[in-house]
Ligand SMILES: [Fe+2]
């Protein structure tokens with residue numbers, strides 16, 4: 001089943017479960033939360049609902065980080081070839097940079113910039129982290145522009161261009177591994193605690209609509225398929241080749 005269908009069904013179940021859990025919480029409120037001294041119905045509404053994380057906006061963003069990670073692996077492979085003076089199909093590089101531009105920078109990061117970062121800034125929370133994340137998005141866009149500019153057969157024949165490309169790929173991978181890890185482990189969990197369950201569910205719908213508008217109904221599957229083809233071009237599609245032989 002396509003992710004879009006799974007997501008739709010999952011989100012529907014999430015929203016239905018939210019109503020059910022709200023009812024249950026209301027019924028248990030006087031015994032459960034009052035007994036724990038943790039607050040009233042307002043705080044109950046705003047508590048993180050970790051039971052339904054499998055259909056949350058955070059998981060959508062983290063799946064997109066999975067795509068990013070696979071492109072970083074493509075970049076790593078190309079860097080290895082550049083360092084060793086070996087050839088690689090230029091379309092693997094241009095395709096990878098295209099996924100970064102269209103899916104990560106113009107979609108995923110735009111979601112973070114439009115829906116997540118402003119809420120932290122308004123709430124005065126994690127301001128230093130959000131500032132760095134914003135700066136890194138901008139730096140990443142500049143690097144992608146330079147990488148795309150060198151993703152041509154002609155540029156790959158010039159030693160100076162290969163060297164610059166190698167360095168830009170290195171900087172991009174080095175920046176984005178800690179960037180996305182920090183979002184996964186700090187920003188996204190904090191975001192869940194910052195918004196109400198209702199708003200969280202509505203944001204999932206908004207993310208889904210944007211994804212459909214930009215990439216079509218099966219957009220995520222097509223992007224993953226595209227990255228898998230890029231891995232195939234470089235001979236790194238087989239996951240088993242990464243198994244440690246110990
Ligand atoms: Fe980000």
Ligand SMILES: [Fe+2]
Pocket residue numbers: 061065108109112180183
């Ligand atoms: Fe991100």
